[in-house]
Amino acid sequence: MKVLLIGSGGREHALAAALKRDPALEELHVAPGNPGIALLATCHPCEITNNSEIVELAKKLGSDLVVIGPEVPLVNGVADELSRAGIPCFGPSKAAAQLEGSKDFAKQVMRDAGVPTARSFTCRTQGEIEKALDEFGAPYVVKHDGLAAGKGVVVTDDRAAALEHALLSSQVVIEEFLDGPEVSLFGISDGTKVIGMQPAQDFKRAFDGDRGPNTGGMGAYSPLHWAPTEIVQETVDQVLNPTIQEMAARGTPFVGLLYAGLALTMKGTRVIEFNARFGDPETEVLIPRLKTPLAQLLFAAATGSLDENEKLEWSEDSAVTVVLASQGYPAAPITGEPITGVDSPESAEIFHAGTTLRDGILHSAGGRVLTVTGVGADLTIARGKAYEALSKIQLAGSHYRSDIALNAAMAEKGN
Ligand code: AMP
Numbered sequence: 001m002k003v004l005l006i007g008s009g010g011r012e013h014a015l016a017a018a019l020k021r022d023p024a025l026e027e028l029h030v031a032p033g034n035p036g037i038a039l040l041a042t043c044h045p046c047e048i049t050n051n052s053e054i055v056e057l058a059k060k061l062g063s064d065l066v067v068i069g070p071e072v073p074l075v076n077g078v079a080d081e082l083s084r085a086g087i088p089c090f091g092p093s094k095a096a097a098q099l100e101g102s103k104d105f106a107k108q109v110m111r112d113a114g115v116p117t118a119r120s121f122t123c124r125t126q127g128e129i130e131k132a133l134d135e136f137g138a139p140y141v142v143k144h145d146g147l148a149a150g151k152g153v154v155v156t157d158d159r160a161a162a163l164e165h166a167l168l169s170s171q172v173v174i175e176e177f178l179d180g181p182e183v184s185l186f187g188i189s190d191g192t193k194v195i196g197m198q199p200a201q202d203f204k205r206a207f208d209g210d211r212g213p214n215t216g217g218m219g220a221y222s223p224l225h226w227a228p229t230e231i232v233q234e235t236v237d238q239v240l241n242p243t244i245q246e247m248a249a250r251g252t253p254f255v256g257l258l259y260a261g262l263a264l265t266m267k268g269t270r271v272i273e274f275n276a277r278f279g280d281p282e283t284e285v286l287i288p289r290l291k292t293p294l295a296q297l298l299f300a301a302a303t304g305s306l307d308e309n310e311k312l313e314w315s316e317d318s319a320v321t322v323v324l325a326s327q328g329y330p331a332a333p334i335t336g337e338p339i340t341g342v343d344s345p346e347s348a349e350i351f352h353a354g355t356t357l358r359d360g361i362l363h364s365a366g367g368r369v370l371t372v373t374g375v376g377a378d379l380t381i382a383r384g385k386a387y388e389a390l391s392k393i394q395l396a397g398s399h400y401r402s403d404i405a406l407n408a409a410m411a412e413k414g415n
C-alpha cells in the first residue's frame, strides 16, 4: 500500500512511525512533513491549505490512501476533492468536518442524536449573550463558533471577561460549566461503523498544576487506570455510534477519526467537544501502544470496510508524552533557535512537532517543538523515560511541564 500523510506535527510523526510498521505498507510519503518525519518517509513540500496541491500530489504518487492529520484541510473540503478523484481518504468531508468546524453544528447533531453534552445557547447579539451568561452563572464558558486553534474557548469567573470574549465573535456558544476530569476518547469510523480506541488524558494548561493559559496541549498519557473499565464501550454506545448514525442519516457520513473530548461529571459523561481528526499530543501516547496495523485499519475505514467486531490490539505498557515548547508559548513563541541533544535517545521516542533544518542543524520552528514519549511497564517508568530524554535536550528559553501524569502515576502506586 502507498500512503500519503498530510501534516507536519508531532501527531503526524507518531502516525508515520506506526504506518511504517504495518507490513502492508510499501511506500510512505508525507507532505510537508518535518526533519524527524524525513528519517522515516519521503517528504514533499506542500501548502496544506491548497486542496488541489494535495490531490495532484496523491495522483502523482499513485497513493492508495491519503491520511489527513490537521483539521484545516478537512474543513476546507480536501476529502471531497480526493473522493472526486477516486482516491480513498481517511478524514471526513467538508460537511462532516463541521463537527469540529462549528460548535453550534456539533451541538445540533448531539441534540438530534441524543448525545449527552452541556446545556447551551447559541448567541449572536449582546442581549442574547448576557441572557445566556446570567442563565448559567459562573464559571462562564464561552466558545467562538468557528475553528480557533485552541484560542476560541474561555472559562472564567469574571462576567466582564466572558462578555468581552463573546463579543469578539459574530456567533458564540455559551454553555453550562462541566465539573470533572477530562478524557479524550477517539473513534475510527468508516461512515456507518465505529471502533473505539483507548482513552487518553491531555494537559491543556501551559504550566504545572494546571495553571496558565490554554495551549494546544502540553502532554498526555495512556492508559487511564483510574477511569471506569467500561468507559470505551459506554462512549461508543452513548456518544460515538449515535453521532456516526446521525451524520449518516443526514446524508453526510463521517469517515475518519471522531475525537470526543469528555468530562466525567457527577451526573455522568458529557461531551465537551468534538474534533474531526487525531488529537495532538494524545496520538503520541496512543499510537505507540497500538499493535493493530495502522495502514490497513485506516484503509478499511476510508473504504467503508471496517470490521465492527474487530478488537484493536493494545500493548499493556503505559505511555507518557511531554511537550517541549518554545520560549513565550503560547502567547508569543520565539522560534528559530538551535536545538541539541535529540539524537537517538535510548529511553524515549522523540516526535518532531515544530522543527526545521537550517544548514544541517535542527532549529525550532513552532510553539510546540518536540513531543517526547516514554513507554514502560507503568506510568512511573514511562514518565522517567520521557523526562530523562528531555533533560538532555537544549533549546534556549524552552519550557515543559514537570507534572505530566504525575498524579495518575502516584495513584497507580497507591500514594
Ligand atoms: P474545547 O476547545 O471545547 O475543548 O475547550 C477547551 C477547554 O476548555 C476544554 O478542554 C476544557 O478544559 C474547557 N471547557 C470547555 N467547555 C467546558 C465546559 N462546558 N465546562 C468546563 N470546561 C470546559
Ligand code: GLY
Binding pocket: 202, 216, 217, 275, 278, 279, 280, 281, 282
Ligand atoms: N489535544 C487537544 C487537541 O488535539 O485538540
